Amino acid sequence: MDKLRDFLKSWPGRILLILCLSPLALLGVESYFGGNVDPNQIAQVGEASVGLSEYQTAVNSRRSEVLEQVEDASLLNEDVLHEQVLKGLIDRTLLEQQAGKLGMTVSDDTINRLLRQEEIFQDAEGNFSNDQFSNFLRQRGMTKNQLFAEFRNQLSLDQLNASIVGTAVYPMQAVSQLIDLQLESRNVWVHRFNWQDYADKVKLSKADIQSYYDANKDTLKSAAMVDLAYIQLSPQAIKVDEVTTEELQQQYEAYKQSISATDERKVSQILFTGKDAKTRADKVKARLNKGEAFAALAKAESDDPSGETGGDIGRFNPSVFGSDADTVQEALEGLSVGDVTAPIKTSFGYQIFTVTEDNGKKIPSLDSMRDELTAKAKEYKRQEIYADKVTSINDLAADGFSIEDIAQQENVSLKRIKDYRKVNNKSALPQPAVVKQAFDEFTIQDQAVTAGVEVGNGTVWLQPSNYRPTKTLALANATPRITQILRQQKATALALKDAKALAAGIKTPADISKQSVSFQALGEINRQTTQLTDKERGLAFSQQAADNGVVAIVSETEMGATLLVGDRIKTEQQSPLSDMQRAQTASIIRDNLGQDQLQDYLDYLRMVYTVEINESNMANAQGR
Incomplete structure (x- = not known):
């Protein structure tokens, strides 16, 4: 695993990682660069195309990256996301074609040499292993030719990028002048x-x-608007009943499992049976309280064969006690080595227990965690009720119920926003995901209630009406x-x-x-x-x-x-920046200039190569 991790951090590893995440690995290089028109293509870029599956994979990947940085998914503007991803794929395709046109390529010998240096393909003696290389390709469903073609394509692309970005010039004198302005x-x-x-x-x-x-x-022009009726539900609005003892115990057991806690205590017992069991147990407990040894009293007083060994019954196992397990477990809860329980009535008679050894992790008692566990149990119940309610409302919406009927049936407040805007929305529901659903063509035509849209830590359902499209305003x-x-x-x-x-x-x-x-x-x-x-x-x-x-x-x-x-x-006469910091500043400025030059070059390539976007497939991919 360490070799694989190090390999993925190296330059060929990063290229292969890109390859493995790309649909090119599934389609094959030939299908990507072939001249045939893909009926499912999103865009035709010169002689190449951006396929629908490639586009969807890139959108999903980018969406996941963005959602890792924002807590509220409703803030994600899907239209902007799709636009950025498409532009990125077209830019890459333009550069790939131009690199090929300029003859920027890498030989098989160079790729062979670079791959042989990678530890992941070497045996224990540090020599290149054909078996390991073959296994690597087989695990990823690739051929050697596919791998080499992708490496060559990516390295050629890197060469072209470097030749554009790396030519940015910004003299140190100009850097010094820029820094001096800040002084x-x-x-x-x-x-x-x-x-x-x-x-x-x-x-x-x-x-x-x-x-x-x-x-x-x-x-x-007038803004596109609808009149919006909606209901909103959040877990905080859900009222829950008091937590039961059983629910509290479930939370406690879940807590112990979460810390991988097992009861490693060894216990001993003294068992009393017969009509006088309670009286005998109380007398023995009094003697234990005065300091007499538990093992000695077990040998002398216990009616269980374990008395012969001082009452030792080994590591505590609740299943041994059958229906009495909870009673015994509750009595032992929180006990440390040397502690003794009060006499406990069980189906066996009366029993007194002591802990003789504890090799396990110290577990807080249920009582010491009662407030925390109660809060968790309430939150669990709240989330469970909330999830059921969301499902119920979604089902009603799918069955064609109006927002008014749903609000009444589910006892949720119905709210309205008049003149709800498609752009420059500053209402109580300005989130892009909500706006997109409110102006969905099908929803408007059918005047349907949308499926739930997650907003913050809650969910909202919408029913737009009285749609007014944007149009040129009359003078009045x-x-x-x-x-x-x-x-x-x-x-x-x-x-x-x-x-x-x-x-x-x-x-x-x-x-x-x-x-x-x-x-x-x-x-x-x-x-x-x-x-x-x-x-x-x-x-x-x-x-x-x-x-x-x-x-x-x-x-x-x-x-x-x-x-x-x-x-x-x-x-100021003296700059606070050292010579090294000035050099770093110059490097940042040149990189920024290089990116500007790259964008200018891409604009030039868009004039050289024909770029045609399949609007119909784009609309389908975006769910429009």
């Missing part, structure tokens, strides 16, 4: 002009609204939106005008306090300050001030306009 600081004063403070000064005419409508008619309907847009634009222009007028009168620090508005003094800041927005941070260091003077900088912003006043920019 700049200056004193800054800021005043922000809110456009809403100017809204009352804006006058709009019908001509203004008509003109904007005519110029932007295609963008003025668009007027409120246009009025808002124009009012903000014109109010922002007024704010910007005032900001520029003030900026013109600020040349020295003394001028700041003479203005009709108050400025917020931020003190000395650098480019990493959180007191400014991203746009304002760039603006704050965009212009240098004169010696002993200040510079006033104005810019339009989302909230209106910002007026920043800064004194002379200062730069």
Whole structure:
């Protein structure tokens, strides 16, 4: 196993891992690169294709990766996921074809040499073993030619990637200049002009609204909406009865199994039978309490043959006691070596037990864990009831019951959202998975109740109605939106005008306090300050001030306009980064540039090779 793990970490191991997870391993290299059109293909890329099975495998793999990082599956946007996976598969296919066209290949001798160096294919003497190599291929259902073809394909692809990404150039001088920018600081004063403070000064005419409508008619569309009725259920909403003794014991047994606990205690007993058994047992217990030896009393008083050996009955085994097992087990619970039980009435008579040896793991008693076990038992019951209720509601939905009938039958609150939006949804149910189900074509046409959609730690069922598709708004309907847009634009222009007028009168620090508005003094800041927005941070260091003077900088912003006043920019003389850190920074910058170059190259390949997407198969794969 260690050899296999090390092999999978090496470069050929990673290639083989990709191969084993890919449908190419099942289809064979010939079917992938053949010229025949796959009737189940998702996309035709030049002379190659992206198959449906390959696409679905990649989607499922990517979905699993994403779901490992998010707790709520309903937050996953399936449309974006499918889009990203398809783009990745097309990009890879484009690069594979281009690598072949450019003659980037690896010889069999090179692949042989590299494989012979891997320990997984070597015998005990460190020599390459044909038997181990054959077993490796047989376990994975591959031929040698398939393995070599995939290795050659992947290595050629790596060569092409490296030739593109590795050519990114970013000189150290430019890196130093970029780092030096982060060392700049200056004193800054800021005043922000809110456009809403100017809204009352804006006058709009019908001509203004008509003109904007005519110029932007295609963008003025209504949002796709439905009226949504839904029910929501979570485990927390489930009420459960008090926990029974039996349920508590089940949780305790489950706990002991979870820690692989077995009772390794050795016990001894004294058995009393006959009409005077209770009286005799009490007298012996009193003598034990005074310190007399258990083994001696067992030999003298026990009616069981085990008395001859001091009452020793070996390791505790509940099955020996039949119907009395629970009674005896409860009496022994929590006892340590040397502890003695009170006389216990069983079907055998009266018995007194002691623990003589304990080689097992110390197990907390049920009583010491009662609160914890009670909580677990309640949660188990709650989850069990919840699961049954989810199944019941799903069955009712599948049988065609309305959301109202289901809510009434299952005693769940019915909720409604009017004008539930397909995009820019800010309702109580904004999750992509919920939105997708609410606007599912079949659900809308049939006005059906959806199957349960998992949301957070609960489930929601939906029934949309009154579907309104997106459409171009008439002037009357668009007027409120246009009025808002124009009012903000014109109010922002007024704010910007005032900001520029003030900026013109600020040349020295003394001028700041003479203005009709108050400025917020931020003190000395650098480019990493959180007191400014991203746009304002760039603006704050965009212009240098004169010696002993200040510079006033104005810019339009989302909230209106910002007026920043800064004194002379200062730069630290000594960089906090070592030479090694500077080199690492340069490497990161070059890698990022290389990725940009790779994307540009892929855009170029999309012009060279024809890419056709089978929309019908895509829709089927996405469940549309």
